[in-house]
Amino acid sequence: MTAQAPVPNDDDWLRYRLSLRLGAVHARQRLSIERESEQRVTGRDHRSFHLENLYSAHGFIRTCLKLSGLLKRGQSNSRRLQTVEQRFPITSLPEAFDGFRILHLTDLHVDMDPANLEAVIRQIQPLEYDLCVLTGDYRKLTWGPVDAALEGMAQLREAIRGDALAVLGNHDSIRMVPALEEMGYRLLLNEHQAIERGDQALYIAGVDDAHYYKVHNLQRAGDDIPEGAVSLLLSHTPEIWREAAHAGYDLFLCGHTHGGQICLPGGLPVTLDADCPRALGRGYWRHNGMQGYTSPGAGTSVVNVRLNCPPEVTIHTLVRGPD
Numbered sequence: 340m341t342a343q344a345p346v347p348n349d350d351d352w353l354r355y356r357l358s359l360r361l362g363a364v365h366a367r368q369r370l371s372i373e374r375e376s377e378q379r380v381t382g383r384d385h386r387s388f389h390l391e392n393l394y395s396a397h398g399f400i401r402t403c404l405k406l407s408g409l410l411k412r413g414q415s416n417s418r419r420l421q422t423v424e425q426r427f428p429i430t431s432l433p434e435a436f437d438g439f440r441i442l443h444l445t446d447l448h449v450d451m452d453p454a455n456l457e458a459v460i461r462q463i464q465p466l467e468y469d470l471c472v473l474t475g476d477y478r479k480l481t482w483g484p485v486d487a488a489l490e491g492m493a494q495l496r497e498a499i500r501g502d503a504l505a506v507l508g509n510h511d512s513i514r515m516v517p518a519l520e521e522m523g524y525r526l527l528l529n530e531h532q533a534i535e536r537g538d539q540a541l542y543i544a545g546v547d548d549a550h551y552y553k554v555h556n557l558q559r560a561g562d563d564i565p566e567g568a569v570s571l572l573l574s575h576t577p578e579i580w581r582e583a584a585h586a587g588y589d590l591f592l593c594g595h596t597h598g599g600q601i602c603l604p605g606g607l608p609v610t611l612d613a614d615c616p617r618a619l620g621r622g623y624w625r626h627n628g629m630q631g632y633t634s635p636g637a638g639t640s641v642v643n644v645r646l647n648c649p650p651e652v653t654i655h656t657l658v659r660g661p662d
Contacts, residue, residue: 356517361528365547365554369513372552377482413601413644418458420637422466423651425623427630428660429589432569433539436657442468442499443653445575445594446476446636448510449491452643455650456491459637460498462652470534471499473524474594474634475508475548475575477515489518496522504532504543508575508595509551510640527573529556531564541657544588545573550595550613555579557586577619577633584627589662591631592655596620598635602647621648630662 357366442463449456478488488511496503505524507513516526525532527545534541542564546555555574564570572588576595583591598621599608611620618624624631637650 353514353517357513360516361513365529366513369547369552369554372554373482373512373514376551410644413642413646416645417452417639417643417650418454420458420462420650420652422462423653425632425653425655426658427590427655428658428662429569429630430660430662431567431589432657432659433536433541434659435536435539436534436541436569437659439470439541439657440468441592441655441657442466442471443474443592443632443634443655444471444495444637445474445634446508446597446638446640447473447491447495448479448638448640449477449495450487451479451639453491455638455643456494459652460495462637463498466652466654468500468654470501470543471503472543472573472592473503473505474573474592475506476510476594476636476638476640477508478510478512479640481510481551485512485515485518489515492519492524493522496524504545504573506545506573506575507548509548511548527560529554529559531560531570540568542568542570543573544570546579548575549579550576557582561586561588576613577615577631578613580615580619580624580626580629580631584629588629590655590657591629592634593631594634594636596633596635597640598633598648600635600639600641600645600648604647606647608648628662 354366354370447459477492478485503524505526520526528547531542531544534543544560546557546560549555570588571590572583574593577593580591596611596613599611602608608620619633621633621635632655634653635648635651637652639645
């Protein structure tokens with residue numbers, strides 16, 4: 340009697356696909372940490388604390404905002420996106436990339452509220468850009484199903500013109516990678532992509548989440564970038580700013596902080612949920628010759644409100660000149 344080969348289940352097939360795409364160690368590490376985290380949130384082991392996953396926290400914050408009369412205002416603010424223009428002068432920028440425009444989207448949390456996603460799509464439709472980059476957090480929660488987030492990302496991809504390079508954030512599951520890439524997003528998971536114009540090139544590297552999963556690898560992402568070439572790093576969080584600067588990147592684009600999302604008057608954030616100086620929590624900054632930008636993001640987390648911290652989509656323009 341001939342023994343029949345076992346039929347692989349969905350988990351086995353996913354693990355196999357991710358191993359081919361990311362390497363066996365990276366795939367195994369990311370999947371294992373995700374499963375452990377989900378067990379802590381949904382099971383009896385509650386040692387892993389994520390505010391955004393506690394429905395009682397949602398209710399408490401919403402009640403406080405409602406009683407203070409700020410809930411409706413905050414919800415309205417979350418859909419009033421602004422387009423922010425940022426110029427990056429780079430002395431060694433190849434001439435072919437002078438004026439190169441990058442649309443930067445981050446912290447979309449597309450399954451949080453359909454109205455917010457519609458607002459993002461409306462905001463980017465008239466914009467002119469050469470490349471779109473996305474720096475993570477596409478899902479509302481840090482655990483659970485990914486289908487709603489993938490549906491939202493599919494709608495967004497239809498609105499993005501041209502190439503879209505992306506990294507994952509701490510809310511994103513590695514299980515999303517195959518579907519996102521089938522939609523036309525190019526995930527940079529400790530990898531880089533050369534953007535070529537004639538015989539000149541700009542190198543864009545991206546790392547996997549450095550905030551919660553700690554699976555970023557700057558060496559793997561950038562070792563094959565030619566020395567002296569202009570390079571840009573995409574990271575979900577600004578927390579690896581020091582490592583990135585000493586690795587020689589010219590530019591660093593990130594999100595994660597939401598700029599605080601709920602801020603005191605004057606835009607002073609109550610919390611940034613990031614292990615970095617507050618000066619890196621929002622907007623333009625520099626460190627050790629590297630220029631950086633931390634976007635406050637286009638979406639919301641925990642509760643769908645923004646106070647004294649408007650959401651944004653950002654257009655970064657690269658120009659030749661002293662940096």
